[in-house]
Amino acid sequence: MAKIVGLSGSPRPEGNTDILVKEALKAAAALGLETEFVTLAGKDIQPCRACYGCREEGAQGKCAIDDDLPAIFERLKGADGIIIGSPVYFLSVTAQLKALFDRGLVLRYGKGRVKSRPGVRGGPEFLLTGKVGGAIAVAGSNGQQLTSLDILKWMIFQNMLVVGNGVDVGTNVSARGKGEVLKDKTALFHARSTGVRVAETVKALQRQ
Numbered sequence: 001m002a003k004i005v006g007l008s009g010s011p012r013p014e015g016n017t018d019i020l021v022k023e024a025l026k027a028a029a030a031l032g033l034e035t036e037f038v039t040l041a042g043k044d045i046q047p048c049r050a051c052y053g054c055r056e057e058g059a060q061g062k063c064a065i066d067d068d069l070p071a072i073f074e075r076l077k078g079a080d081g082i083i084i085g086s087p088v089y090f091l092s093v094t095a096q097l098k099a100l101f102d103r104g105l106v107l108r109y110g111k112g113r114v115k116s117r118p119g120v121r122g123g124p125e126f127l128l129t130g131k132v133g134g135a136i137a138v139a140g141s142n143g144q145q146l147t148s149l150d151i152l153k154w155m156i157f158q159n160m161l162v163v164g165n166g167v168d169v170g171t172n173v174s175a176r177g178k179g180e181v182l183k184d185k186t187a188l189f190h191a192r193s194t195g196v197r198v199a200e201t202v203k204a205l206q207r208q
Protein backbone atom coordinates (compact mmCIF):
# COMPACT_ATOMS: atom_id res chain seq x y z
CA MET A 1 0.00 0.00 0.00
CA ALA A 2 1.24 3.48 -0.84
CA LYS A 3 2.33 5.53 2.15
CA ILE A 4 2.23 9.21 3.04
CA VAL A 5 4.44 10.59 5.81
CA GLY A 6 3.45 13.89 7.41
CA LEU A 7 6.33 15.73 9.08
CA SER A 8 5.78 18.58 11.52
CA GLY A 9 8.70 20.96 11.98
CA SER A 10 7.20 22.60 15.06
CA PRO A 11 8.92 22.32 18.44
CA ARG A 12 5.48 22.80 20.06
CA PRO A 13 3.77 19.40 20.42
CA GLU A 14 0.03 19.34 19.59
CA GLY A 15 0.30 22.88 18.19
CA ASN A 16 -1.17 24.29 15.00
CA THR A 17 1.33 22.64 12.65
CA ASP A 18 0.78 19.19 14.17
CA ILE A 19 -2.99 19.66 13.87
CA LEU A 20 -2.81 20.69 10.20
CA VAL A 21 -0.38 17.95 9.20
CA LYS A 22 -2.54 15.34 10.94
CA GLU A 23 -5.62 16.74 9.18
CA ALA A 24 -3.87 16.34 5.81
CA LEU A 25 -2.94 12.76 6.73
CA LYS A 26 -6.55 12.00 7.70
CA ALA A 27 -7.66 13.00 4.20
CA ALA A 28 -4.97 10.80 2.63
CA ALA A 29 -6.01 7.88 4.84
CA ALA A 30 -9.63 8.33 3.73
CA LEU A 31 -8.40 7.70 0.18
CA GLY A 32 -6.98 4.35 1.27
CA LEU A 33 -3.33 5.27 1.81
CA GLU A 34 -1.21 4.29 4.79
CA THR A 35 -0.12 7.33 6.80
CA GLU A 36 2.44 8.14 9.47
CA PHE A 37 2.95 11.31 11.50
CA VAL A 38 6.51 12.32 12.40
CA THR A 39 7.39 15.27 14.61
CA LEU A 40 10.63 17.14 15.17
CA ALA A 41 9.44 18.28 18.64
CA GLY A 42 11.75 17.07 21.37
CA LYS A 43 14.15 15.49 18.89
CA ASP A 44 17.92 15.94 18.90
CA ILE A 45 18.61 17.43 15.47
CA GLN A 46 22.00 19.01 15.08
CA PRO A 47 22.91 21.37 12.22
CA CYS A 48 25.08 20.27 9.28
CA ARG A 49 28.82 20.62 10.06
CA ALA A 50 29.87 20.73 6.40
CA CYS A 51 32.21 17.74 6.81
CA TYR A 52 31.11 16.49 3.36
CA GLY A 53 31.42 12.92 4.63
CA CYS A 54 28.12 12.11 2.95
CA ARG A 55 29.65 12.95 -0.43
CA GLU A 56 32.57 10.57 -0.06
CA GLU A 57 32.62 7.39 -2.07
CA GLY A 58 31.29 4.59 0.08
CA ALA A 59 29.37 6.83 2.48
CA GLN A 60 26.19 5.36 0.95
CA GLY A 61 23.83 7.88 2.41
CA LYS A 62 25.27 7.88 5.94
CA CYS A 63 25.63 11.13 7.88
CA ALA A 64 28.55 11.40 10.33
CA ILE A 65 26.33 12.98 13.01
CA ASP A 66 24.77 10.51 15.45
CA ASP A 67 21.46 12.03 16.53
CA ASP A 68 17.72 11.54 15.90
CA LEU A 69 17.79 12.62 12.25
CA PRO A 70 18.90 9.41 10.47
CA ALA A 71 15.82 7.61 11.86
CA ILE A 72 13.59 10.43 10.57
CA PHE A 73 15.23 10.19 7.13
CA GLU A 74 14.41 6.46 7.15
CA ARG A 75 10.72 7.38 7.56
CA LEU A 76 10.95 9.79 4.59
CA LYS A 77 12.79 7.22 2.45
CA GLY A 78 9.98 4.72 3.04
CA ALA A 79 7.25 7.14 1.91
CA ASP A 80 5.65 7.60 -1.51
CA GLY A 81 4.37 11.05 -0.53
CA ILE A 82 5.72 13.54 2.01
CA ILE A 83 3.78 16.43 3.56
CA ILE A 84 5.97 18.87 5.48
CA GLY A 85 4.46 21.48 7.77
CA SER A 86 6.18 24.30 9.60
CA PRO A 87 5.21 27.19 11.82
CA VAL A 88 6.49 30.45 10.36
CA TYR A 89 9.52 31.64 12.31
CA PHE A 90 10.86 34.98 11.09
CA LEU A 91 9.16 34.48 7.70
CA SER A 92 10.79 31.09 7.24
CA VAL A 93 10.84 27.51 8.53
CA THR A 94 11.89 26.59 12.08
CA ALA A 95 15.55 26.03 12.92
CA GLN A 96 14.82 22.34 13.44
CA LEU A 97 13.40 21.99 9.94
CA LYS A 98 16.24 24.02 8.39
CA ALA A 99 18.73 21.71 10.08
CA LEU A 100 16.89 18.74 8.57
CA PHE A 101 16.94 20.44 5.16
CA ASP A 102 20.71 21.06 5.29
CA ARG A 103 21.44 17.57 6.57
CA GLY A 104 19.32 16.38 3.63
CA LEU A 105 22.50 16.66 1.55
CA VAL A 106 23.03 13.05 2.56
CA LEU A 107 19.83 12.09 0.74
CA ARG A 108 21.43 13.17 -2.53
CA TYR A 109 24.32 10.71 -2.23
CA GLY A 110 22.51 7.61 -1.03
CA LYS A 111 24.05 5.37 -3.67
CA GLY A 112 27.43 7.06 -3.87
CA ARG A 113 28.47 9.77 -6.30
CA VAL A 114 27.48 9.32 -9.89
CA LYS A 115 30.22 11.10 -11.84
CA SER A 116 28.64 11.13 -15.24
CA ARG A 117 25.28 10.22 -16.55
CA PRO A 118 23.50 11.53 -19.60
CA GLY A 119 20.34 13.52 -19.00
CA VAL A 120 19.15 15.33 -15.92
CA ARG A 121 21.38 15.40 -12.86
CA GLY A 122 20.08 13.41 -9.94
CA GLY A 123 18.92 9.87 -10.52
CA PRO A 124 18.67 6.85 -8.28
CA GLU A 125 21.30 8.18 -5.87
CA PHE A 126 18.83 10.93 -4.91
CA LEU A 127 16.84 8.96 -2.36
CA LEU A 128 13.68 11.11 -2.50
CA THR A 129 13.50 11.19 -6.31
CA GLY A 130 9.94 10.99 -7.64
CA LYS A 131 8.23 11.16 -4.25
CA VAL A 132 5.25 13.51 -4.14
CA GLY A 133 5.50 16.53 -1.82
CA GLY A 134 3.16 19.12 -0.34
CA ALA A 135 3.67 22.01 2.08
CA ILE A 136 1.83 23.47 5.05
CA ALA A 137 2.74 26.72 6.80
CA VAL A 138 1.02 28.41 9.75
CA ALA A 139 1.84 31.88 11.05
CA GLY A 140 0.44 34.29 13.57
CA SER A 141 0.07 36.75 10.71
CA ASN A 142 2.70 36.82 7.91
CA GLY A 143 5.13 34.73 5.89
CA GLN A 144 3.13 31.59 5.11
CA GLN A 145 3.78 31.57 1.35
CA LEU A 146 7.50 32.25 1.84
CA THR A 147 7.66 29.35 4.27
CA SER A 148 5.72 26.96 2.03
CA LEU A 149 8.05 27.93 -0.80
CA ASP A 150 11.08 27.15 1.42
CA ILE A 151 9.64 23.67 1.89
CA LEU A 152 8.82 23.19 -1.80
CA LYS A 153 12.27 24.47 -2.88
CA TRP A 154 13.90 21.80 -0.74
CA MET A 155 11.64 19.16 -2.23
CA ILE A 156 12.44 20.31 -5.77
CA PHE A 157 16.18 20.22 -4.95
CA GLN A 158 15.68 16.60 -3.89
CA ASN A 159 14.07 15.81 -7.27
CA MET A 160 10.64 15.34 -5.69
CA LEU A 161 7.41 16.20 -7.51
CA VAL A 162 5.55 18.97 -5.72
CA VAL A 163 1.85 19.81 -5.63
CA GLY A 164 -0.25 22.61 -4.12
CA ASN A 165 -3.75 22.37 -2.66
CA GLY A 166 -5.79 23.85 -5.48
CA VAL A 167 -5.79 27.40 -4.13
CA ASP A 168 -2.15 28.14 -3.18
CA VAL A 169 1.43 26.84 -3.32
CA GLY A 170 0.76 25.18 0.02
CA THR A 171 -1.74 25.23 2.86
CA ASN A 172 -1.02 28.72 4.16
CA VAL A 173 -3.04 29.66 7.21
CA SER A 174 -3.11 32.00 10.21
CA ALA A 175 -3.21 30.95 13.86
CA ARG A 176 -1.07 31.99 16.84
CA GLY A 177 -2.09 30.36 20.12
CA LYS A 178 -1.56 26.65 20.68
CA GLY A 179 -4.35 24.72 18.95
CA GLU A 180 -6.08 27.90 17.78
CA VAL A 181 -6.27 26.58 14.21
CA LEU A 182 -8.91 24.04 15.31
CA LYS A 183 -11.43 26.91 15.28
CA ASP A 184 -10.69 27.71 11.62
CA LYS A 185 -12.74 25.36 9.44
CA THR A 186 -11.33 26.81 6.20
CA ALA A 187 -7.75 26.19 7.36
CA LEU A 188 -8.58 22.58 8.17
CA PHE A 189 -10.26 22.20 4.77
CA HIS A 190 -7.15 23.53 3.00
CA ALA A 191 -4.96 21.10 4.97
CA ARG A 192 -7.20 18.21 3.91
CA SER A 193 -6.92 19.47 0.31
CA THR A 194 -3.13 19.17 0.53
CA GLY A 195 -3.56 15.62 1.81
CA VAL A 196 -5.93 14.76 -1.03
CA ARG A 197 -3.70 16.33 -3.68
CA VAL A 198 -0.60 14.45 -2.49
CA ALA A 199 -2.53 11.17 -2.13
CA GLU A 200 -4.22 11.41 -5.53
CA THR A 201 -0.92 12.23 -7.24
CA VAL A 202 0.78 9.25 -5.58
CA LYS A 203 -2.07 7.01 -6.75
CA ALA A 204 -1.94 8.42 -10.28
CA LEU A 205 1.82 7.79 -10.48
CA GLN A 206 1.38 4.23 -9.25
CA ARG A 207 -1.04 3.56 -12.10
CA GLN A 208 1.67 4.47 -14.64
Ligand SMILES: Cc1cc2nc3c(=O)[nH]c(=O)nc-3n(C[C@H](O)[C@H](O)[C@H](O)COP(=O)(O)O)c2cc1C
Pocket (backbone or CB within 6 Å): 010, 011, 012, 014, 015, 016, 017, 018, 086, 087, 088, 089, 090, 091, 092, 138, 139, 140, 141, 142, 143, 175, 176, 177, 178, 179
Ligand atom coordinates in the same frame (compact mmCIF):
# COMPACT_ATOMS: atom_id res chain seq x y z
C1 LIG B 1 10.50 32.23 17.26
C2 LIG B 1 9.17 32.52 16.64
C3 LIG B 1 9.11 33.26 15.47
C4 LIG B 1 7.89 33.54 14.87
N1 LIG B 1 7.89 34.28 13.71
C5 LIG B 1 6.70 34.59 13.15
C6 LIG B 1 6.66 35.35 11.93
O1 LIG B 1 7.69 35.68 11.34
N2 LIG B 1 5.46 35.70 11.43
C7 LIG B 1 4.28 35.35 12.06
O2 LIG B 1 3.23 35.72 11.57
N3 LIG B 1 4.28 34.56 13.16
C8 LIG B 1 5.46 34.17 13.73
N4 LIG B 1 5.47 33.38 14.86
C9 LIG B 1 4.19 32.80 15.36
C10 LIG B 1 3.99 31.32 14.94
O3 LIG B 1 4.20 31.15 13.57
C11 LIG B 1 2.57 30.87 15.30
O4 LIG B 1 2.34 31.00 16.70
C12 LIG B 1 2.26 29.44 14.87
O5 LIG B 1 0.87 29.18 15.04
C13 LIG B 1 3.03 28.41 15.69
O6 LIG B 1 2.74 27.10 15.22
P1 LIG B 1 2.77 25.81 16.20
O7 LIG B 1 1.56 25.92 17.10
O8 LIG B 1 2.70 24.65 15.31
O9 LIG B 1 4.07 25.86 16.95
C14 LIG B 1 6.69 33.07 15.47
C15 LIG B 1 6.75 32.32 16.64
C16 LIG B 1 7.97 32.03 17.23
C17 LIG B 1 8.02 31.19 18.50
